[in-house]
Amino acid sequence: xxxxxxxxxxxxxxxxxxxxxxxxxxxxxxxxxxxxxxxxxxxxxxxxxxxxxxxxxxxxxxxxxxxxxxxxxxxxxxx
Numbered sequence: 001x002x003x004x005x006x007x008x009x010x011x012x013x014x015x016x017x018x019x020x021x022x023x024x025x026x027x028x029x030x031x032x033x034x035x036x037x038x039x040x041x042x043x044x045x046x047x048x049x050x051x052x053x054x055x056x057x058x059x060x061x062x063x064x065x066x067x068x069x070x071x072x073x074x075x076x077x078x079x
Contacts, residue, residue, distance in 0.1 A: 051072070 004023070019026045034048040054070050059079050063070070 011021060015021065015026055019029070051067075051071075052072075054067060058065075058067055058070070065073075
């Protein structure tokens with residue numbers, strides 16, 4: 001069992017107005033948000049998952065840049 005004290009007025013308003021004081025829904029939202037954030041962070045740490053997508057784009061003939069040029073641009077933009 002967990003007792004929750006909300007001292008932040010904005011969070012309290014969200015809990016009361018958006019979740020209608022339903023603790024189960026509120027905690028489910030927190031859990032799903034946490035899981036989603038964790039997935040996003042693990043994706044950001046593993047750039048290798050983007051390599052296949054980049055290669056597909058290069059192979060399509062639509063893009064004139066090399067794999068290395070695209071990778072350098074992505075690295076500059078997001079790292």
